[in-house]
Amino acid sequence: MIVSTGLACAILVGLFLVLVLIRVPVAFALGISTVPLVLLDIRLTPFIVIDRMFQSYNSFILLAVPFFLLAANLMNSGKITDKLIELSRVLTGWMPGGLGHVNVAVSMLFAGISGSSTADAAGCGKILIPAMVKEGYDRRFAIAITACSSVMGVIIPPSILMVVWGGVMQVSVGALFLAGAIPGLMIGLALMGTVYGYAKVYNYPTAGRPNLAEFVRAFKGAILALLTPVLVIGGIVGGIVTPTESAIIAAGYALFLGMFVYKTVTVRDLGVIFYDTGRFASISLFAIGTASAFGWMLAFFHVPQLIVDFMTGLEFGPFGTAIVIAALFLFFGLFIDAIPTIIILGTVLLPVATAADIHPVVFAIIGIVSLAFGLVTPPYGLCLLISASIGGMNVVQVMRDVVIILFPMLVILLLIIVFPEIVLWLPKELMPNSFN
Numbered sequence: 001m002i003v004s005t006g007l008a009c010a011i012l013v014g015l016f017l018v019l020v021l022i023r024v025p026v027a028f029a030l031g032i033s034t035v036p037l038v039l040l041d042i043r044l045t046p047f048i049v050i051d052r053m054f055q056s057y058n059s060f061i062l063l064a065v066p067f068f069l070l071a072a073n074l075m076n077s078g079k080i081t082d083k084l085i086e087l088s089r090v091l092t093g094w095m096p097g098g099l100g101h102v103n104v105a106v107s108m109l110f111a112g113i114s115g116s117s118t119a120d121a122a123g124c125g126k127i128l129i130p131a132m133v134k135e136g137y138d139r140r141f142a143i144a145i146t147a148c149s150s151v152m153g154v155i156i157p158p159s160i161l162m163v164v165w166g167g168v169m170q171v172s173v174g175a176l177f178l179a180g181a182i183p184g185l186m187i188g189l190a191l192m193g194t195v196y197g198y199a200k201v202y203n204y205p206t207a208g209r210p211n212l213a214e215f216v217r218a219f220k221g222a223i224l225a226l227l228t229p230v231l232v233i234g235g236i237v238g239g240i241v242t243p244t245e246s247a248i249i250a251a252g253y254a255l256f257l258g259m260f261v262y263k264t265v266t267v268r269d270l271g272v273i274f275y276d277t278g279r280f281a282s283i284s285l286f287a288i289g290t291a292s293a294f295g296w297m298l299a300f301f302h303v304p305q306l307i308v309d310f311m312t313g314l315e316f317g318p319f320g321t322a323i324v325i326a327a328l329f330l331f332f333g334l335f336i337d338a339i340p341t342i343i344i345l346g347t348v349l350l351p352v353a354t355a356a357d358i359h360p361v362v363f364a365i366i367g368i369v370s371l372a373f374g375l376v377t378p379p380y381g382l383c384l385l386i387s388a389s390i391g392g393m394n395v396v397q398v399m400r401d402v403v404i405i406l407f408p409m410l411v412i413l414l415l416i417i418v419f420p421e422i423v424l425w426l427p428k429e430l431m432p433n434s435f436n
Contacts (some may be wrong), residue, residue, distance in 0.1 A: 003041045008295060011036050016401040019386035025284070026336050028273065028346075033291035034297050044300075049293045056292035056343075060244055061167035066281035067247035068160050072119035073252035073273045075110070081123045084109045087222040092192070092359055097199025098206040099132045100145055101192055107149035108156060108188045108220075112229035113250070116160055117153035117244040119376050121383040125390045129353065137204055145171035146386035148409070149191055151372040154338065156184030158232045158250070161368050163243055164288070165342050169350060171360050172182045173243040174236040178426040183369060183416055190408035209370040224257055235400070237430055258353045284339055291340035295347050304348045311352045321356035325349055326370045327361065333374020337382075341371055361427060362420040369413050376402055 003011075012033050019029035031049075038044045048325035052118030056062075073080060095101050103124065110120045127144045132142035154161045157177030166173035198204065212217075232250050235241040241249065265273070298304065316324060328349065332341045346367055354365040375383040378395055384402065388395050418423055 001040060003037060003301065004304055005303060008037055008041075009298070009303050009306070011040075012297060013302075016294070020335060026340055027290050028288040030287070030294040030340060035204050036294055037151060037297060037301075042406075049297075052293045052296045053289035056289050059167050061163060061173070062285065062288065063243070064163045064244045064247035065160055066277060067244070068158060069116060069119070069161070069281050069284075070273070070277040071113065071247070071250040071254045073118045074251065074258050074265065075113055075225070076123035077258065077265055077269055079136075079262060079272050080254070080257060081106070081110065081127065083218075083222040083262075083348065084113075084126060084226055087218045087226075089172075090215045090218045093208055094209040095192075095196065095199075096206060097195045097204040098126065098208070099135055100136065100141070100199065100204065101197035103132070103142075103145050104126050104149045104191045104195060107152050108184070109226065111153040111156035111184065112158075113225060113254075117150045117372070117383050118386060120153040121150035121386040122390075123185075123244060126385050129387065129391045134289055135205055138202065138401075139200075139393060140398045140401050141198060143384075143391040143393060143398045144405050145191070145195060146390075147376045147381075147384040147398075148402060148405045150383045150387070151257055152184050152187060152190050155187060155369055155377070156179055158229065158246070159368070160172055160284075161338055161371065162364070163247070165346065165364050165368065166225050166243065167208045168343055168363065169346060169360065171364055172427075172431070174233075175361050175362055175427040175431055177233050177236060178430055179365050180368065181422045181426055183365060183412060186412045186415070186422070187369075187409050188317065189280065191405065193201070194405050199367055224261060226391075229255060233234075235356070239380050243342050265421075285324055287337060287340045288343060288371045288387050291343035295344045296375065298344070298348060304351055307348060308351045308355055312355055316356070318356050318358055319417065322358055322362075322366060324367050325353060325358075326413060326417060329367050329370035330373055333371045333380070334377055335380055336374075337380065338368075338374065339373040341374075342367065359420060359424060362416075362423050366413070366416060367424045369416065373406065374426075 013038065016029050016033040018025060019032060034049050036356035038046055038049060083321040085102065088102045088109060092105045104312060106124050108118050129142045129146055131141050157180050161182060163173055164178060164260045165171065166176055228250055231253060232246040235246050235249065236243055311321065328345060331347050374380055379394065384395055388398060
């Protein structure tokens with residue numbers, strides 16, 4: 001038989017949701033959901049699904065994913081996170097709620113190196129959550145601010161999600177990196193404003209005002225680590241290296257710092273670091289494969305065109321369409337990991353955004369910022385789960401503080417939608433040729 005568009009959509013989405021609800025891992029649920037259609041439709045064979053998975057892996061740009069993960073693991077294992085925390089302390093620790101500001105600042109610095117929010121939550125959380133509790137901060141606040149600030153890892157460049165988005169949607173990764181810089185900075189400042197409000201209400205302490213010698217010492221300790229985003233982003237924007245090559249440079253540079261400069265990574269440590277990197281990279285890449293097969297199946301049955309026609313008929317305009325797109329990404333991010341969501345929902349909504357005259361780079365940043373919220377919202381909320389585990393509390397106990405801290409971040413997302421030039425200004429200025 002030949003399956004209709006409506007039935008195909010109902011089978012794919014319905015079976016996927018059922019599998020997720022019964023706790024089947026998302027990557028497996030995506031692959032299993034395609035099986036009934038392969039069996040029902042005479043035009044499809046299992047080899048088509050396998051071929052689509054292979055084609056998704058056969059992408060040079062996706063090699064950047066394991067290398068950015070390796071760089072993040074090397075940074076954490078090499079105690080480079082400690083250097084960034086010390087620099088953040090002298091820069092922001094003197095303000096009311098000092099360690100809270102340090103938490104946000106180090107997440108911004110770490111985001112410019114690793115591209116991974118989970119690595120940020122784990123690496124920084126292990127140090128800062130116990131330190132904040134010891135200094136008298138409420139444990140729930142310490143966990144919530146650590147989780148929420150870590151989402152900047154996928155917004156401030158370099159970002160693994162931007163690499164995946166650029167590879168899947170054929171958008172310049174360099175332009176995406178530049179486009180995420182200002183929104184990431186705005187979110188960081190909004191979080192600091194929230195910390196300041198908490199500090200005034202609950203009378204949280206400062207971390208002490210540093211002297212010039214402490215500042216110089218902290219800056220000298222962190223300067224080599226801070227060169228990582230310069231090498232990565234500068235190389236891509238300057239057209240010297242590809243995103244994949246920049247990820248390899250970041251990993252090699254982190255290895256050099258850990259083994260030969262700071263001498264905190266030994267040959268014995270490398271086995272564990274490589275194993276953890278391979279494990280996390282394989283999970284991400286397997287999800288990319290099954291999500292690509294799922295997304296191709298949706299396209300084969302013309303589901304994206306159905307959605308485009310429906311949205312176009314509603315005549316929302318650019319602003320209304322952008323709001324709907326953000327809402328969909330926010331909703332899907334509650335339940336599904338960001339990478340498969342990009343491949344499935346992103347490819348489906350790209351024609352919708354194009355029809356509404358939303359720039360592809362603006363569409364990407366709206367999607368990525370919206371998906372970042374999913375890292376701290378149950379039931380998925382991976383960064384929140386990591387932070388709560390480190391802090392020794394249940395996720396439910398910290399949700400009130402998470403909601404309060406997320407509110408200013410939602411305002412920034414709305415500003416991006418209302419004023420897309422926030423996203424487009426840097427790419428237009430620094431990459432005018434490739435961007436246009």
